[in-house]
Amino acid sequence: MKVVVNLKAYPCDPVEVATAAREVSDASGVDIAVAPQAAHLERVAETGVETWAQHVGPVEHGSHTGSTLAEAAAEAGATGTLLNHSERRLKLADIDGALDAAERADLETCVCANNPDQIGAVAALGPDAVAVEPPELIGTGTPVSKADPDVVTDAVEAAEAVDDSVAVYCGAGISTGEDLTSARELGAEGVLLASGVAKADDPKAALEDLVAPL
Amino acid sequence: MKVVVNLKAYPCDPVEVATAAREVSDASGVDIAVAPQAAHLERVAETGVETWAQHVGPVEHGSHTGSTLAEAAAEAGATGTLLNHSERRLKLADIDGALDAAERADLETCVCANNPDQIGAVAALGPDAVAVEPPELIGTGTPVSKADPDVVTDAVEAAEAVDDSVAVYCGAGISTGEDLTSARELGAEGVLLASGVAKADDPKAALEDLVAPL
Amino acid sequence: MKVVVNLKAYPCDPVEVATAAREVSDASGVDIAVAPQAAHLERVAETGVETWAQHVGPVEHGSHTGSTLAEAAAEAGATGTLLNHSERRLKLADIDGALDAAERADLETCVCANNPDQIGAVAALGPDAVAVEPPELIGTGTPVSKADPDVVTDAVEAAEAVDDSVAVYCGAGISTGEDLTSARELGAEGVLLASGVAKADDPKAALEDLVAPL
Amino acid sequence: MKVVVNLKAYPCDPVEVATAAREVSDASGVDIAVAPQAAHLERVAETGVETWAQHVGPVEHGSHTGSTLAEAAAEAGATGTLLNHSERRLKLADIDGALDAAERADLETCVCANNPDQIGAVAALGPDAVAVEPPELIGTGTPVSKADPDVVTDAVEAAEAVDDSVAVYCGAGISTGEDLTSARELGAEGVLLASGVAKADDPKAALEDLVAPL
Numbered sequence: 057m058k059v060v061v062n063l064k065a066y067p068c069d070p071v072e073v074a075t076a077a078r079e080v081s082d083a084s085g086v087d088i089a090v091a092p093q094a095a096h097l098e099r100v101a102e103t104g105v106e107t108w109a110q111h112v113g114p115v116e117h118g119s120h121t122g123s124t125l126a127e128a129a130a131e132a133g134a135t136g137t138l139l140n141h142s143e144r145r146l147k148l149a150d151i152d153g154a155l156d157a158a159e160r161a162d163l164e165t166c167v168c169a170n171n172p173d174q175i176g177a178v179a180a181l182g183p184d185a186v187a188v189e190p191p192e193l194i195g196t197g198t199p200v201s202k203a204d205p206d207v208v209t210d211a212v213e214a215a216e217a218v219d220d221s222v223a224v225y226c227g228a229g230i231s232t233g234e235d236l237t238s239a240r241e242l243g244a245e246g247v248l249l250a251s252g253v254a255k256a257d258d259p260k261a262a263l264e265d266l267v268a269p270l
Numbered sequence: 271m272k273v274v275v276n277l278k279a280y281p282c283d284p285v286e287v288a289t290a291a292r293e294v295s296d297a298s299g300v301d302i303a304v305a306p307q308a309a310h311l312e313r314v315a316e317t318g319v320e321t322w323a324q325h326v327g328p329v330e331h332g333s334h335t336g337s338t339l340a341e342a343a344a345e346a347g348a349t350g351t352l353l354n355h356s357e358r359r360l361k362l363a364d365i366d367g368a369l370d371a372a373e374r375a376d377l378e379t380c381v382c383a384n385n386p387d388q389i390g391a392v393a394a395l396g397p398d399a400v401a402v403e404p405p406e407l408i409g410t411g412t413p414v415s416k417a418d419p420d421v422v423t424d425a426v427e428a429a430e431a432v433d434d435s436v437a438v439y440c441g442a443g444i445s446t447g448e449d450l451t452s453a454r455e456l457g458a459e460g461v462l463l464a465s466g467v468a469k470a471d472d473p474k475a476a477l478e479d480l481v482a483p484l
Numbered sequence: 485m486k487v488v489v490n491l492k493a494y495p496c497d498p499v500e501v502a503t504a505a506r507e508v509s510d511a512s513g514v515d516i517a518v519a520p521q522a523a524h525l526e527r528v529a530e531t532g533v534e535t536w537a538q539h540v541g542p543v544e545h546g547s548h549t550g551s552t553l554a555e556a557a558a559e560a561g562a563t564g565t566l567l568n569h570s571e572r573r574l575k576l577a578d579i580d581g582a583l584d585a586a587e588r589a590d591l592e593t594c595v596c597a598n599n600p601d602q603i604g605a606v607a608a609l610g611p612d613a614v615a616v617e618p619p620e621l622i623g624t625g626t627p628v629s630k631a632d633p634d635v636v637t638d639a640v641e642a643a644e645a646v647d648d649s650v651a652v653y654c655g656a657g658i659s660t661g662e663d664l665t666s667a668r669e670l671g672a673e674g675v676l677l678a679s680g681v682a683k684a685d686d687p688k689a690a691l692e693d694l695v696a697p698l
Numbered sequence: 699m700k701v702v703v704n705l706k707a708y709p710c711d712p713v714e715v716a717t718a719a720r721e722v723s724d725a726s727g728v729d730i731a732v733a734p735q736a737a738h739l740e741r742v743a744e745t746g747v748e749t750w751a752q753h754v755g756p757v758e759h760g761s762h763t764g765s766t767l768a769e770a771a772a773e774a775g776a777t778g779t780l781l782n783h784s785e786r787r788l789k790l791a792d793i794d795g796a797l798d799a800a801e802r803a804d805l806e807t808c809v810c811a812n813n814p815d816q817i818g819a820v821a822a823l824g825p826d827a828v829a830v831e832p833p834e835l836i837g838t839g840t841p842v843s844k845a846d847p848d849v850v851t852d853a854v855e856a857a858e859a860v861d862d863s864v865a866v867y868c869g870a871g872i873s874t875g876e877d878l879t880s881a882r883e884l885g886a887e888g889v890l891l892a893s894g895v896a897k898a899d900d901p902k903a904a905l906e907d908l909v910a911p912l
Contacts, residue, residue: 065762065770093770094736095751109737111764119836119892120707122753122786124764128707128735144764145361148354152388173395174366180390180432194761218394218432250761279548279556307556308522309537323523325550333622333678334493336539336552336572342493342521358550408547464547573789576782580816601823602794608818608860646822646860 057236057270058087058185058225058246060108060166061263062138063096066254070096071103073253076260078105086267087246091138094124101133109137111144112163114153126154126161136164138248140178142191152181166225166248172207176214179222186215187248189227197252199229201238212243231262233269271450271484272301272399272439272460274322274380275477276352277310280468284310285317287467290474292319300481301460305352308338315347322350325358326377328367340368340375350378352462354392356405366395380439380462386421390428393436400429401462403441411466413443415452426457445476447483485664485698486613486653486674487516488536488594489691490566491524494682498524499531501681504688506533514695515674519566522552529561537565539572540591542581554582554589564592566676568606570619580609594653594676600635604642607650614643615676617655625680627657629666640671659690661697699878699912700827700867700888701730702750702808703905704780705738708896712738713745715895718902720747728909733780736766743775751779753786754805756795768796768803778806780890782820784833794823808867808890814849818856821864828857829890831869839894841871843880854885873904875911 061077063070070092081088089106101107113123129137139154140146146154151167158165166185167178175186188211193200201208212224226244230236231252239247249266256262275291277284284306295302303320315321327337343351353368354360360368365381372379380399381392389400402425407414415422426438440458444450445466453461463480470476489505491498498520509516517534529535541551557565567582568574574582579595586593594613595606603614616639621628629636640652654672658664659680667675677694684690703719705712712734723730731748743749755765771779781796782788788796793809800807808827809820817828830853835842843850854866868886872878873894881889891908898904 062763065757065759065765065767067759067769093765093767095739095766095770095774095776097737098740098774115707117707117709120785121704121780121783121892122766123707123735124737125707125735127709128737132737132740134737138763140362141763142363143762145363147359148362148365148388148391149356149359149384151362152384152391170363171366174362176394176432177362177366177391180394180428181387214394218390250763276549279543279545279551279553281545281555307551307553309525309552309556309560309562311523312526312560329493331493331495334571335490335566335569335678337493337521338523338550339493339521341495342523346523346526348523352549355549357548464549568790570791573791575787576790576793576816576819577784577787577812579790580812580819598791599794602790604822604860605790605794605819608822608856609815642822646818 057240059266060089060091060246060248061253062110062248062250063090063092063254064250065093068254070100073259074100074103074105076263078103080260080263080267081105084267084270086270088263089136094129097129097132097134106135107133109134110141111139112137112154112157114150114157116157126157126163130161130163134163139165139167141168142170142189142194151178155181155183168227172210172214175211176218179215179218182219183222185223185225185246187225187227189248193228196229197231199235199238201226201235201242203229205242208239208242208244233266236266237269271454273480274303274305274460274462275467276324276462276464277304277306277468278464279307282468284314287473288314288317288319290477292317294474294477294481295319298481298484300484302477303350308343311343311346311348320349321347322352323348324352324355326351326368326371328364328371330371340371340377344375344377348377353379353381355382356384356403356408365392369395369397382441386424386428389425390432393429393432396433397436399437399439399460401439401441403462407442410443411445413449413452415440415449415456417443419456422453422456422458447479447481450480451483485514485668487514487694488674488676489516489518489681490538490676490678491518491520491682492678493521496682498528501687502528502531502533504691506531508688508691508695509533512695512698514698516691517564522557525557525560525562534563535561537562538569539567540565540582540585542578542585544585554585554591558589558591562591567593567595569596570598570617570622579606583609583611596655600638600642603639603652604646607643607646610647611650613651613653613674615653615655617676621656624657625659627663627666629654629663629670631657633670636667636670636672661693661695664694665697699728699882701728701908702888702890703730703732703895704752704890704892705732705734705896706892707735710896712742715901716742716745716747718905720745722902722905722909723747726909726912728912730905731778736771739771739774739776748777749775751776752783753781754779754796754799756792756799758799768799768805772803772805776805781807781809783810784812784831784836793820797823797825810869814852814856817853818860821857821860824861825864827865827867827888829867829869831890835870838871839873841877841880843868843877843884845871847884850881850884850886875907875909878908879911
C-alpha cells in the first residue's frame with residue numbers, strides 16, 4: 057500500500073508532518089509520501105521523506121508566468137505529483153499535457169477523479185495511479201470505503217477494463233488503519249489522505265495508527 | 271456517415287447554411303446537422319435542419335447565470351450537442367456533468383478530443399460519439415485523414431477498446447467529398463467540419479460536393 | 485429606475501415572465517428588461533420586452549466554438565447584457581474585451597461586482613452601469629439595501645470617484661417595492677433581481693408590487 | 699526605480715540570476731527583485747536577493763490543493779508578488795482576493811494589466827503597483843516605451859486618476875538601460891522584465907547595463 061498525505065493549504069507545519077512521515081515510513085516499511093504547497097517542496101524534501109507536488113501544469117520550459125513547471129517541482133525534490141484533485145480540476149487536454157510534463161520530469165503520477173466513469177477516463181491517459189474521491193465525502197471523516205464501498209470496487213473495475221497497469225488509490229475520508237484495511241480489501245493499492253494527518257494534534261501518532269494493520 | 275457543420279462564431283448567415291444543409295440532407299439521405307451559436311438555435315431549428323448546440327454546461331436548472339442549459343438548448347430546437355471542442359475545452363468532471371445534462375435533455379452527444387489517448391478517455395464517459403481533431407490541423411484545409419491517417423485509425427481503436435458502441439467522427443480540415451471518403455475508409459462514422467462549408471461562397475454547393483461520394 | 489430580471493437557468497417559462505414584464509413596463513412606464521438563457525433570447529425578444537443577454541464573450545466573429553458572440557445575441561433581439569455576474573465571473577481582461585464586443589453590437593452593459601472596490605475597478609472600464617451584489621446575499625431574499633446599506637452607498641461613491649457617468653444598480657436580495665425604494669434612496673439607479681420574480685407564483689403580480697412605489 | 703525580473707518557466711538557473719541580481723543591486727543601490735517559480739522561491743531567497751512570487755491565489759489557509767498560498771510563498775522567503783500577468787490572467791474578484799491574501803502575508807504587490815483602462819481598474823483595488831504590459835509586445839524585445847509611449851503615459855494618468863499612491867511599472871520588451879530611462883521619463887517608477895535578463899548569456903552584465911543610467 058502507498059500512502060499520500062496531501063497538506064493542501066493547511067496551516068500545519070509541513071516539516072513536522074514530513075519528518076513524522078519519514079520516521080513512520082522507515083519504521084513500518086510502508087511507502088508514505090507528503091504533498092506540500094509548491095513553495096514548501098524544498099524544505100519537505102530535505103527531511104528525506106518521499107515528496108510529491110499537489111499539481112503540475114501542462115507546460116514546458118517557456119513563457120508561463122505563475123505556472124507550476126514539472127521540472128521546477130522535481131528540482132525542488134519532488135518525485136511525484138497529484139493531478140486533477142477535486143480542488144484543482146483540470147481540463148481533459150491539460151491532464152494529458154500535465155502527464156506528459158510529469159513523465160518528462162520523472163514524476164510519479166496519481167490523477168484524481170470523482171467517480172468510476174471518470175476513473176476509466178483518466179486511466180486511458182496512462183498515469184501511474186488514479187484516485188477515486190467522491191467530492192461529497194472529502195474532508196468528512198467518513199471513508200469512501202465505508203460510505204460507498206461500491207464506488208471503490210467499481211473504480212478498480214473501470215481502471216482495469218481500460219489499463220490494468222494503473223493502480224487505484226482510494227481518497228476521501230480515510231484516516232484510520234481500519235479505513236486503510238477496508239480500502240485494500242476493496243482492491244485499492246494506495247490511499248490519499250489529508251486532514252486526518254495534517255490536522256491531527258499528533259501527526260506521527262495518526263500515521264502510526266494508519267499503517268498499524270499493514 | 272453523419273455530417274456536423276459547426277458554425278462557430280463565423281459571420282455567415284446561419285439560416286442560409288441551415289437551409290442548404292436541410293436541402294442537401296433531404297436530397298442525399300445523408301444526416302447533416304448544423305451547430306450555430308446558442309442565440310441562433312431557434313432560427314436554425316425553424317429551417318427543419320437537424321440542429322445541434324456547440325456546447326452545453328454541466329448544470330441543472332438553478333442559479334447558473336450565463337450558462338448554457340441543456341434544457342434551454344433543447345427547447346430552442348437542438349437535438350444534439352458538441353462538447354469539449356478545442357475552442358471550448360472543459361474540465362474532465364464538467365464533460366462528465368455535461369453528458370449527464372445532455373442525456374437529461376435528450377441531446378445526442380459528440381465529445382471532441384485532440385488525440386487517440388484523449389479519445390479513449392472521453393469514450394469512457396459514454397457519449398454517443400467522439401471526434402478526433404488534432405488542434406494543429408483545425409482550420410487548415412488539410413484533412414486529418416490525409417495529413418495524419420494514423421491519428422484516425424488509432425482513435426477508432428482507442429474508442430473501441432473502451433466502448434465499441436461509441437462512434438468516432440473525424441474533424442479538422444475536412445472539406446471535400448474525397449476527405450469524407452478517406453475518413454470513412456479509416457473507420458470514421460461521421461465528420462465534423464466548419465469553415466469548409468460556413469465560409470464557402472456557396473454553402474449548398476460545398477455540401478453537395480461533400481456528400482457526393484456517399 | 486431600471487429593473488433587470490435575470491432568469492438564470494431557472495425552470496420558469498421565459499415567455500410568461502417576459503410578457504408580464506412587458507405589460508408591467510408598459511403600464512407603469514418603468515424600464516424593465518428580462519435576461520434569459522441565450523437559447524431563449526429570440527422568443528423573449530418576440531414578446532416586445534427589453535431583452536438582455538446574461539453574458540457575452542470577449543470575442544469577435546471567428547473560430548470561437550461555444551462562445552456567446554455579442555452580435556449573435558443582438559441578432560436574436562438582445563439590446564443589453566449583464567457581464568461578470570457572480571455566477572459567471574470573468575477575467576479582468578475579458579470584462580474589458582466583452583465590453584468592447586457589447587459596444588460593437590450596440591448592447592447596453594451592466595457589469596456586476598462583489599464590493600465597492602471592485603465596483604470602482606469595473607467603472608474604470610467604461611460600462612453603462614455596474615451592479616453591486618455581495619455574493620453572500622444573492623438568493624437570500626434579504627436585500628443588500630437593508631442587510632448592508634453601506635455597501636450600496638460605498639459602491640455609488642466608488643463608481644462616482646472613477647467615472648460619474650456610470651450608473652450603479654443594486655442586486656442581491658431585491659424582491660419588493662420597499663427594497664427598490666431603499667435602493668433608490670441609497671443612490672442606486674436600477675435594480676437587478678432574479679428569484680423574486682422568476683420563481684414567483686405570479687411573476688406579473690411580483691413585478692407590479694416591485695414598481696408600485698415608483 | 700524598481701526592477702522586477704520575472705523568470706517565468708525559463709530554463710535558466712534561478713540561483714545564478716538571483717545571485718547576479720543581488721550583486722548588481724548591492725553595487726548600484728537599485729532595488730532589484732527576482733520572481734522565480736514557486737518551487738524555486740526558497741533557493742532564490744537564500745541568495746539574499748529580494749524575492750517575489752509570480753502569482754499567489756485568492757485563498758486562505760484551508761482545503762485548496764494545488765493553490766499558491768500567499769503565506770507559503772512568504773515562508774519560503776517571498777516579500778512581493780506579481781498578480782494577473784498576461785500569462786496568468788485572473789478573474790477580477792480573484793485579483794481582489796489575491797491582494798487581500800498578499801496583504802495578510804505582508805507581500806508587496808504589482809498587478810499587471812494590458813492597457814490604460816485596465817490599469818485604472820486594477821489601481822482601484824489598492825495594490826502597491828501596477829504594470830502596463832501590452833500583450834503584443836511581451837517577449838518581442840521592442841520596449842513599450844518606444845513602440846507605444848502613449849500607453850505608458852496614459853497608464854500613469856489612469857492610475858493617478860484613481861489612486862495616486864499606486865506606482866506604475868512598465869513591462870513588455872524592456873531590456874536595456876536606455877529602455878529603462880525612457881520608461882522613467884514617461885512616468886514609470888519601475889520596470890518588469892524577463893527574457894532580457896533570464897535568457898541573457900550573462901545575466902549579470904545584462905543587469906549592469908540595465909541599471910547603468912540610474
